[in-house]
Amino acid sequence: MDATFDGAVVRADERARERFYDSRGYGTPVDGALELAPVEAAHLLFRGDLDSVVDGRPDADGEELDFRGFLATTAVSEVAFSVYKDLRGRGFYLAPESGGDATTSDADIFAVFPRGSGPWDDQVAYRIRPVSERADVSAADLLALADADGQTTGVLGVVDEESELTYLELSRPAISGSSFHDIPDGVVGDLLADRVLVTDPPTALHERAFYGQRMDDGSPHLQLSLVEAAYLAGLGTLDVAGGQEALADRGRTVEGARFDRRLRAYSALRTAGVVPKTGFKFGADFRTYADVESVDDLGHSELLVRVLPPESVFSPIDLALDVRLAHGVRKRMVYALTGADAGIEWLSVARLTP
């Protein structure tokens, strides 16, 4: 069976089309014959379905390339190949999204068809972008991959240095809860170095709305974090010398621009009826409770939130760390991406087994 690599695609005859496309979803039919993306040809070579590919590049000598030789042409990235092979091994048909007429690089995306479907059907289950664990990925790219059309799951397929696969599902979560509480105005607080002490708090403040932390069991004193205090001062509920601006100034002194980002995310969560509390023990900015009626009956917190600037770039290993931790404590990992314009993009990342 003849198959020729022209530097961009591998062309094979009608018999190859019948055998590889019609029955197993490899490649794209062109005039009755078959065009294979390099990654598809590499997989057929790897499996022994193709013995070799003729190197038909202009400056080549028509050499027969086996799997090892074909990989050495660098037409196929190992990263894309690892993802392709893994998904085939899991029983999926998939194709480079650009079709069979482009070389496949890390930046390309695979359209993965639902189990039992193939390129001749219309549906796509996953859009998977293969990346090396060393390739940084921008927040914008992750958001774009998560967007899709609402029916197709966006996925980052990370290949680690030992060629193991980790699939990370990207989505844009809706943030909402039912935690709305009336708190009497006129709460008075003292600004300390990096928190606020309320010596005579109304019961609802902590017991129902879950602001602050008692200084000790049974102590009347309540400690508010700077972000809690700044939010409450902005609502007009908390009186502190200097008001919200003094709290925000102190926040910027102790944690820089991160404070404003965290205050925006905190405010958006509270506005959505979700209670954010510190996520420190989980290495995150916040853990959140969607439905707080009383601190005595809190239940499980649902989200871990990390607040970052929208221009952030993620190393896959940092995503793996966050996602693994969140999974281990039965929470969902969510990034709140927020810049100076005060808008917030929410991005959820979770492990996926395709």
Next chain:
Amino acid sequence: MDATFDGAVVRADERARERFYDSRGYGTPVDGALELAPVEAAHLLFRGDLDSVVDGRPDADGEELDFRGFLATTAVSEVAFSVYKDLRGRGFYLAPESGGDATTSDADIFAVFPRGSGPWDDQVAYRIRPVSERADVSAADLLALADADGQTTGVLGVVDEESELTYLELSRPAISGSSFHDIPDGVVGDLLADRVLVTDPPTALHERAFYGQRMDDGSPHLQLSLVEAAYLAGLGTLDVAGGQEALADRGRTVEGARFDRRLRAYSALRTAGVVPKTGFKFGADFRTYADVESVDDLGHSELLVRVLPPESVFSPIDLALDVRLAHGVRKRMVYALTGADAGIEWLSVARLTP
């Protein structure tokens, strides 16, 4: 009971010494009277054991300071106070290490006496350094705290923004294992973009010594990571065009200076009889197996290793993230601190409940 704050310490009379030092381990006896560090005085005020302290500072007017007023003098950091209060609440006696004659700041260290012991005894169970979650801590400081005298546990007491405590125990672990294997020389590999393909590996290479990853179950091909390949090339076991230098060059291309650090840590672990494999799924550089006899019988990996330059500075939240994750997967978190001089300092961090 008279107690006067002079800007550095709080001085009280003999009756105070009897009541607070002799029976409850607060302060330092001086000529039969008592000197309290500000953090100790603040705790007595907080508990109501002292009603107030006279402000005897030169520019003060002899005002009576209650707990709130005393905190407002900023003689006591909230962070140090939170740690002091928490440990007292757990039934420990403790004292600022510098004695009662200095103000207590975040940078100070508490000597915590074994349960049932106090400052009049000789033993110290923990040396605890209180830090705010926002205070970065250098690797050098952590190593120094871990050092101690081999009998006292070094601990970072982190106070998060909601004044919750997390105690992180620091130690210098011994790294050793029993994984030593003979591998025949003359293994041949092809350098691909960021890994090495060995098409005809000797059985011992993967099956016993646990180098590399099979390309597929049953596939003869073995993929080595660049760090594995560079180590094996350095031993003379692996032949790759260009030798170890070509592998290290490629490593530096794909991950910069991090590659050399990781290769040093990898080599040190292998030399100690410990098998490092990628820690990617745990967000770490390596997970390690101390006693590998066969890949079919691996057992549980014991350590998660993150390799960092010795001049690294840690944010407590990053330590919390690593330590929480390691704990969740029943491993020990270890930092390998290694600079260009090739030496490695090992630092283990774990959660502690005093």
